[in-house]
Amino acid sequence: MTTAVSILPEQQLAALNAAYRQAVSRRRLRLLLGAAVFAAALVLAAIGAEVNLHTLFTYFGNFVSYFDRILTLDSGQRVWTDVGEWFWGWRKWLKMLGETLLISYVGTLIGATFAFALNFFAAENTSPAPWLRFVVRRLLEFARTVPGIVFALVFVIAFGLGPMAGVLAIAIHSTGALGKLFSEIVENADMKPVEGIRSTGASWLSCMRFAVVPQVTAGYASYALLRFEINVREASVMGFVGAGGIGQELVVAIRKFYYSDVSAILLTIVVTVFIIDITTGWLRGRLFGEEART
């Protein structure tokens, strides 16, 4: 079968071409306009943030040489030639690292407990009253929008320096984040068991305990483990404001230019974060199957 390519009459073609060009040029104009606005915003931001390319180029060498210096021992040798000297403070650092892990563990557990207690009030389908849902939701929103380290700054003043402030800051932030995720799980739960239990004359509490909780615990545990992973990272910097953990050692090392200590502590933190990531990932896969991993 042969197909004949129909050539349109000249004036019709011209009209189509013009329409096409107009459409394309309109799109190009829009793109150009967007790019111009973006560039203007960037220039404005550069002025606002005191960006100075001259400073960057003068000091960029410093950035590279900084990494050179943190990988050099006091004796002038590379750090990996003398691991004993590099990790001279490993006892102290491991202790601080343990403290960091404990802070994130206790913080996550307290946060998850509060989130568990509050999330039924925040979920659309289980909340006993609309006003209660509104109040709890705003509360959780506040707890999760204010950064954890800001809570830590305030708590350090209220509770004194030390890991307690870090734990409470992490606990509050986790309550906010987990409360939202937990209530989303509850909203996706099957409501038929709840109706079944309510039809026997059970109270709201029994409905939650026997109809909702059995459906949602696996999801809760999965999210709590994920949160623990995030909190380990967060606890590693809590020490910057005096709220305990290995951050304290790190900030001292950076501020006082103990170069090889900086790289040793950084390496310890990165390796720990890796190990925790892998372990919790494996644990979640093991406990809740492949689909819960993402």
Add this chain to the structure above:
Amino acid sequence: MTRPQQVDIAQIRARYPDVFDRPASARLATPAMIVAALAILAYGLVDLDFSPSRFFAGLSQLGWISLMMIPPDPGSSLPVYLKALGETLSIALLGTTLAAVFALPISLLAARNVVPSNILRFPVRRLLDSIRGIDTLIWALVWINVVGLGPFAGVLAIAVSDFGAFGKLFSEAIEGADQKQVEGIRASGGSALHEIRFGLLPQVLPVIAGQVLYFIESNTRSATIIGIVGAGGIGLQLAEQIRVLEWQKVSFLILMILVAVAAIDFISGKLRFAIIGRRAVA
């Protein structure tokens, strides 16, 4: 209603041994896990110096602080705070853009369908992993050592830590792209650069744009934090006011941050819908 007979129960027991006589290990697993978790919790509470007296003293202190925070009042430094807020937004925007610009070429190197050789891809991936493993605050401290105190250090800190995240996200987007377009361009005689420009980029740019917008949003939060270690922006003001116990100013600053974050959320949500469509966002 008849009560179940003793015989029936015995029969049922015999019929479903795995329900009635679960092995001890299965029955004890859950309580054992709970006991272990609580034991670690108790050890942690002791080790971290939790004491009820300290807790309640701190709580009353906290209540007093909250009372001092009301009403939020900037005093006479509202212009300074607005400028600091602008600085924070600038840090977020510039840092994210810088990271995206540098991450795009690197992410091509980390994508399996662009660079099939493992030798090049593996070190690039591990580099990106290590950069991501270090918190933004730590990068801020490092950059303060290099370029001095101020917002510029904040921009660079956000740029570096996002570089790691973007490198991974972009390379995943590229790996998820459809290969048919790329093959078509190769078939018509295009070079490797043509394949990337006309085969890959049109597919991945909307995805990348969505991710960059999302990061600008979340970096507004990060940018408030890095000020605490001295890298400029509103976090610097916040940390200072907390240290001098000006609680009314503190609460005002926190409110400012909350409003700014909500506003950025709203704007970038709208922009993302416009760029990649409602379906891809949800």
